Amino acid sequence: MPAVKEIQEKMRARAGELLRDGGVSMALGWKRGEFCHDPEPAFFESEAELDNFVYDGFSSPLLSKYLIETIRKDKQKGEGKGSKFLVFLKPCDSYGLNLLLKEHRVERERVYAVGVGCPGMLDVDKIRAAGVKNMRSFDETETEVTIHASSGDKTLARRDILLEKCLVCKGPEFAVQDEVLAPGLPSFEGGDRFAGVTELESMSPEERFSFWRNELSRCIRCNACRNACPVCSCNKCVFDNPQSGVQAKSNADSFEENMFHIVRAFHVAGRCSDCGECSRVCPQKIPLHLLNRKFIKDINAFYGAFQAGADAEARAPLTNYEFGDVEPGAVVKRGGGA
C-alpha cells in the first residue's frame, strides 16, 4: 500500500510523461496554496511546472469543472484543436466529471481522466478543534496524521479528522476514468449520510424553521457554494441575470433564506452527486449539503435509488416520470421522504 507521498510522486511522474509525449496539452491538478492545508486547483503546462504539484489529504477541491473554461478558451484560440486535457480524479470526483459529460458541458474526447486512490480528505476545522494552532506541515499515512504546528506536534487518528463527505464515502470505484493510479485504497464508506436529514425531519416545523433561519441567515452570498459545485456550471447564473426576474447579487434582507438556497438546491436536484463541496467551501459553515441530501433522500424514496453521475446515460429523476409516481399531497401528508 503506497504512502500518500508515493502516490503524489507517481502522479507527478505520470503527468510529466503525458505532457511530454502523451498528447496531453495541459494537466489539471493541485498545487500548494498559501498554507499547507489549502492546496489549490492548478494548471500544469510543462514538466517543469509540476514541481509545485501537490496531492495530499487536503487535495479536496474538485477539478473537473475547470475543464469547461479550459476547453472553451482552447477552442477560442483555435489552436491545438483536439488536444486533450489531463484531469486527476479522486473516486468521488469522477461522479462530477460524469455529470459534466452527461450534460455536454465537457466533451469526453477532450479529457484524459486519471483516477487516483484517495486516502480520505482531511477537515482542517476538526484539526483545529483538536487543539492545533498554526499548522505548518504534516505527515500522513492511511490511518494517522501527524501535524507539525506552533502548538507542537500532534498525531491524530485519520478517521477522527476526516471531512464529513469522506465518512460517508461512495467507495473506491471510479464512475469514469481512462487509467487509474494507486487504486484500492481503503475507504471509509458505511456511514449513514442521511442521518442529519433524518434528524431534522424528526423536529417540529418550528424547530426546523429556526434551525434553517439560523443557518441561512449567516449567508454572505459569497457564491463559494455555487462556484465549487460541479453541476452549478451555467454560462450565466439566473441570480446574475437581470432578465431572469430573480436577479440578486448580494445579500440583503431575507433573500438568501427564502429563495437563493432553495432555488439553488432545486436547480441541482436530481443532478447533485453529493460531493459535499458546497458545505466544505462555505466560509460561514452553513451545512448546505443537508439541503441537497434532502432532495437525494426524497428522490430515492419516491422514485427509486439514484446516484447522479454514476453513469453518463441514465435520465435524471426530474427529466423522467412514471404513471404511478407519488402525489405531492401524499408527500406532504407523510412528512417527506421520512
Added chain:
Amino acid sequence: MQRIGVFVCWCGSNIAATVDVDAVAQAVKTEPGVAFSTNYQYMCSEGGQAIIRNAIAEHKLTGIVVCACSPRMHEATFRKTAATAGLNPYMVEIANIREQCSWIHKDREKATVKAIILSRAAVAKLNLDSPLTAGETPVTKRALVIGGGIAGIQTALDIADAGYEVDIVEKTPTIGGKMAMLDKTFPTLDCSACILTPKMVDAAAHEKITLYTYSEVEKVSGFVGNFTVDIRKRARSVDADRCTGCGDCMEKCPSKKSKSEFNQGLSNRSAIYIPFAQAIPNVPVIDREACIKFQTGKCGVCQKICSAKAVDYEQQDEIMTRRYGAIVAATGFKTINLGRFEEFQYAQSPDVITSLEFERLCNAAGPTKGKVMRLSNHETPKTVVFVQCVGSRSTVECGKTYCSKICCMYTAKHAMLLKEKYPETEVYVFYIDVRTPGKGFDEFYRRAAEEYGVRYVKGMVGKVAEENGRLRVQASDLIADKQLVIEADMVVLAAAIEPDPSARNLATLLTASMDTNDFFTEAHPKLRPVESPTAGVYLSGVCQGPKDIPDTVSQAGAAAAKVIGLLAKDKLVGNPCVAGCNEPLCNGCSACELVCPYGAITYEEKTVMDHGVREQRRVASVNEALCQGCGACTVTCPSGAMDLKGFTNLQIMAEVDAICR
C-alpha cells in the same frame, strides 16, 4: 413603454350586477402603461368591438386588456378585433372577471376588489407582451400510406383522386390485405374479391399512386408537413420490370412444402411464389428461407426456366429515402394465437379451425375450391358448431378485453353460407350476446336464424374433445338452463383480432401513442378519431380499433380527407406561443430535449455571440412547427435559457407580483 387600453365589459348584468365595472375601469387607470380605460355593456358585440378599434386608433394603443368573460370564450374574438385595428393579435390579454369573479361571488365589494386585482395582473402581463407572429413551414405535397389492405388502398385512392401523390408501403409481396382472403362480405353477401380487386387494380394503375410491396418503413424523421422516411425495399429476387407474371417458375420450383400464408396454412406453396392469382403486383417473390438455391446453393431452376430473365439471386435490399407531408398508418390486424385456449382443442384437432380458415375453405379460389370439408378426412361436415367471443371480452392473460366487433356478423355470414351450400348441415352458433349495430346488420343475423334455420344458442362452449373421430362439444344453453353435448364434425372459432405486430415498432418510429392493446390512440376519441396525437400522422382501419369493412372504408376516406386538408395548404401556420432558446444562456445540457413530448428540441453546434465573444457552442434549437407550447422545457432549463412566448417567466412573475401586491 406600452400604451395600454383597458376595456371592462358589463356582460349585461352578468358582470355589472356583482362587479362595479366603472370602479374597475377607474382603478386600472393609474396602472403603469395604461393610457385609456372604459367600460361597456357588451364588449364582444359589434358596438363593443368598435369602441376597442376606435380607442386603438385614437389613443395609439400598443395593447389591450379586456376584462370580460373567460379567454376560452372570446380571446379569439378580441384578437381578431385587435388585428383589424392594426395591432398584433397577441398584444391582447383577457382578465376573466365573469366565470372567475362575478359569477361566483355575491359580495359586490369583494368581487370588485378581486376584479381590479385580476385586471391589474392582466395589465402587468401585457406590459411585458411582445408582438408574436406564428411561424410558417412549407408542406411536402406527398402522402405515405403504411399498409396495403382495404384501409390503405382506400385512403391512397381518395388522396390520389384529389390530385396528390401517394406512396403505399406494404410489407407482404402483394396489396389486398385481409379482405383479399375473405369469401363473401356481410351484410350483402357480395364476393369480397369482386369488390376489392378492382380497387387494387385502380391503386396500381393510378398515376398518382406508387406501390412499394415487400417493403417496410425503417426510419422516420421530421414533422408534420415535412417527414423524411427511409423505406426498405426487400429483395424479391425477381426483377419486377422484366417479369411477365407467367408463373412458369412457380410451377417448376422443386421446393413446394411451404405453408401458404394467403390460405392460412391450409395449402402449400412453392419457394418462389405469387400469394394469389389476383395479387398486385403480379410478380413472384423468392422466400429465401425455403429456397433450395439460397439454402444449399444448388438449384437455380427458376432462373433457368425464366424466359424473361427476371430471376435475380443477387438482388439486395434497397433503402429509399422519400419526403412526405403526411403519414397514414393502416397496418391492420391479425387473429390472436389460439394455442393457449386448450379447452377448444384448436392446436390439437384439425377440425377445429378459425373463422379466417373457414373463410378460405368457403372460397371458390381457396385450397378446397370452395368445398367445405373436415381437414381430418376431407368429408363434408354434417354438424358444425360456431363459437363466438373466443379470446374477446376476456380478462384472462391470453385473451383481449375488448369486443372484436366483426365476429357476430361474419359468423352469421358463415352460418348462412354453409346452409346455402349444404342445406342439410346442422349449424349451431354459441353466443354471449349477438351484437349487430349497423345498417341491415340485425336483419342479416335474423335471416340466418329465421330463414336458414341456424340454431343460435345463448351460452358458451366449455369444452371440445375429440371422440371417435368426431368432436364432442360441451356447452351451456343458458335460456333453457341446460348443458348441451353436441357431436360435431367441425368447430369454427371466432378468434379475437389484435393489431398487427408491426404496429408497435411503427408507433415508435412515428412517435405516435398506442393504448394498452397496441391499437393506435386517436387525438380525440370522438372529435378527432382519424388523427393521431402526433401532428401529421393519421389512422385508417383496424390499427385504430376493431372495424368491419364499411367502417374501415369510411374511416379510410375520413383519414384521406384530413390528409388532403393538410396537403392542400402551401404553408402550415403554427402556434406562435412556442418555446425559444436564448442561445448565449444555453448550457447545451439536453435536459429540455428529454422532457419535450414532441421531439421539438434538437441540439446543434452554433456560433454564439456572448458578451462580444464569438464562439462555437452546443445549443438547443426549437422547431417551432413541432412545439405545442406546453412549457415543460422552460422549467427544466437550469439557466433560464428556455422561455415560452406568450407565457414568459417574467410575465408569469409579473402576474404573481400583481396579485400579491
Added chain:
Amino acid sequence: MPINAESGEFKPMIVAFCCNWCSYAGADLAGSSRLSYPADVKIIRVPCSCRVNPLFMLRAFQRGADGVIMCGCHPGDCHYTSGNYFARRRMALLFSMLEYLGIEKGRVRVEWVSAAEGQKFAITMNQFAETVAALGECKRLEDLRCQP
C-alpha cells in the same frame, strides 16, 4: 395579506396556477355553474402544469401569498401527454423541501381538476382557502423588501 381593518377578519392571499386545458376550464365551469369559492383565490392561467416553475411559487410566498395551489389535468389526461407527470415530480420534491425548511404544511397544494370537474374545483378552493385561513399569515417566506 393584511387583516381586514374593519372586521378584523383574516383574508388569506391565495394564488392558483391552472393549466389552460383542464383546470382553467374546470374553474370556468365552476363559474358558469355559480359554485362559489372565496374571492381570496386568484387564478393565473398557464398552458400546462409543467409550465409552473417552483420559483413562481416561492415568488408568490416572497411577495406575501399565504397559500399557493397548482391545478392540472389528471395524470394520463395531459393535453401535452406528459406535462403533468413532470410537474408532479417537481412539486412533490418542492413540497417536501418546504416542509423540511419548516414552512407549515397546507400552504401548498396540487390538485388534478378536469374540465368537467367544476364542482371539484370549487370544493378544492373552499377547502384550501379554509386550510390557509386557519394557518394564518405566511411570514416564513415573506420578503419585507417586497412589501409596500
Added chain:
Amino acid sequence: MRVDEKTLAEDIVRMSGTNVKKCMKCGKCSATCPSFEDMDVHPHSFVTMAEEGDVAGLLKSKSLWKCLSCFACVERCPRGVEPAHLIEAVRFFALSPQGLNKMKPDVVPIFLQNLEEKGAEVPQQLLTSAFRKYSK
C-alpha cells in the same frame, strides 16, 4: 343464522375473493362443469344469485354439495369470476353455524368406506378438497 341476508351475501362474496359484477353471463362455467346434470342451481346461476344476494337459495341448493371443486369453471371463465371459489365460500357459511367446519382425519375413512360400499355418492375429489379446506 344472520337475519340480514344482504350483509351475509356481501360477506360471502368478499370471503370468496370473487367479483361477481365482472360476470358477463356467458355461461362458460356451466358449459364446462362436469357436475352440471346433478345440480339444481348451475354455476352461472350461482353467480347471479350471489350478485342478487339470494343467500337462502344458495344455502339450500343441492349444487352446493355437488360441486367437485375441480376448478374447471375457474380455469375457463373469461372474466376471472371464479364461481368455484364462490361455492367454497357459501359452503363455509353453511358449515360454520353447524360447528362442522373442522373436518377430522378420522371421519375420512368412513366416507371412503361408504364410497366403496355404495358407489360414488361422495366423490373423492370433493373429500380431498373438503379435507384440505375444513381441517384448517
